[in-house]
Amino acid sequence: MAVTTERKGECGGVREKCSLPDCPKFGTLGREDRNGRRRVKGCGDPAARGKRNRTKGDSKARRARRVLGISGANSRHEEHWGGGLVRVEVKAGAQVSPIATRFDAARSQSEAQRPLGDVRPFAMIAMPDGRTNGIVLMALEDFAVLIEAAQASLR
DSSP: OOOOOOOEEEOOSOGGGOOOTTOSOEEEEEEEOTTSOEEETTOOOHHHHHHHHHHHHHHHHHHHHHHHTOOSOOOSOGGGTOOSSSOOOOOOSGGGHHHHHHHHHHHHHHHHHOOTTOOOOOEEEEOOTTOSSOEEEEOHHHHHHHHHHHHHHHO
8 A cells, every 4th residue: 555645636436336426526535445545525435435334333332332331342343342231232324313303302392391390311112003012212311320320229
């Protein structure tokens, strides 16, 4: 891999597979990948999109792990984390936007009717058609407080 000093230039992504209409983009070039390609931030090449998606998911998972105080193997795979009272699977990005929208609407509805002095955390219970067991959604910080209290009561 040759080190280049060129800071700006045209994106080196695969133009035939790029999803952007104005490909190639011009801008500050990133590091070379294993094939020697340097891409511009926001490149529409599938390899670049995949790397961005993985990086975003990894950073969200690290934040969740830190907030929940989960120990175990330092891995991007939640299955290896261990510790704690619950198993977790962190999802991020566009796939969770509809869930977040419904959760925010339910929390707003609950907040509008919340009595003064009620400090309980909010949890949304989703009951899909065809299922008898519901799905619980909570804000990460509220869930962390709940887990901490449960662990303290077990000691």
